[in-house]
Amino acid sequence: MRRSGHVLVGPVDLELKGDGTTVIIGPNGAGKTSLLRLMHGIGRLGRGRITWACPTEEALSRQAFVFQRPIIMRRTVIDNLAYPLRLRGNSRSASRAAAEGIAVRTGLADVLGRQALGLSGGEKQKLALARALIVNPDVLFLDEPCAALDGRATREIEEVLQQVTADGTRIIMTTHNMGQAQRLAQKVVFLLRGRVHEHGDAQSFFAAPSTPEGAAFLRGDIVE
Ligand SMILES: Nc1ncnc2c1ncn2[C@@H]1O[C@H](COP(=O)(O)OP(=O)(O)O)[C@@H](O)[C@H]1O
Numbered sequence: 001m002r003r004s005g006h007v008l009v010g011p012v013d014l015e016l017k018g019d020g021t022t023v024i025i026g027p028n029g030a031g032k033t034s035l036l037r038l039m040h041g042i043g044r045l046g047r048g049r050i051t052w053a054c055p056t057e058e059a060l061s062r063q064a065f066v067f068q069r070p071i072i073m074r075r076t077v078i079d080n081l082a083y084p085l086r087l088r089g090n091s092r093s094a095s096r097a098a099a100e101g102i103a104v105r106t107g108l109a110d111v112l113g114r115q116a117l118g119l120s121g122g123e124k125q126k127l128a129l130a131r132a133l134i135v136n137p138d139v140l141f142l143d144e145p146c147a148a149l150d151g152r153a154t155r156e157i158e159e160v161l162q163q164v165t166a167d168g169t170r171i172i173m174t175t176h177n178m179g180q181a182q183r184l185a186q187k188v189v190f191l192l193r194g195r196v197h198e199h200g201d202a203q204s205f206f207a208a209p210s211t212p213e214g215a216a217f218l219r220g221d222i223v224e
């Protein structure tokens, strides 16, 4: 992927099999967001291709993406939640019933009637997550979902994410928070300068990264 002549990410050759959570880590500007966007088909691929186990169009329709800064509509929480289902042609009553269900799962049941723009940062991010989950995606992408959140909201979101993978949704996410990466990841992709520097089992990566840059990054050194 290129912008104004610069390669933002790539060349990358990556296969993400299996289930659970893959966490993409790496320094600022390493290309984490760009890689996520490419995978979800919202970044322009310069060369190469991305393939899924089913035809791409179908794969993309079975994915959802939670952006670093939640996009909230000037509507009530329940209408925000119901929106993806309304878009897909579901009836108002069925969409609202599903919204109530997802609100319970994500801890938003008490705020369903509120204006979404008036929610706290943590509640807004939960809303963005719930709106992604309401379509029951096979693959859920999250870009730094807890970047601006306090400990409590972070814990609540992590609990929802654990439940989501237990229910069989594949998660591919980025985070700056190495504690979060260790709590959630089965697999780690360590990105450096737009390339995959290391990729593998999360436990082995955190116990003993196989590259000096991976080790330096985990120590908190500045890696560029
Ligand atoms: N639209 C864009 N145009 C030009 N450069 C960009 C654009 N988006 C990102 N970049 C640059 O691409 C690199 C990778 O960015 P990004 O994927 O956001 O990294 P990360 O999420 O790891 O911080 C950075 O150097 C960033 O400044």
Ligand SMILES: [Mg+2]
Pocket: 032, 033, 034, 143
């Ligand atoms: Mg980013």
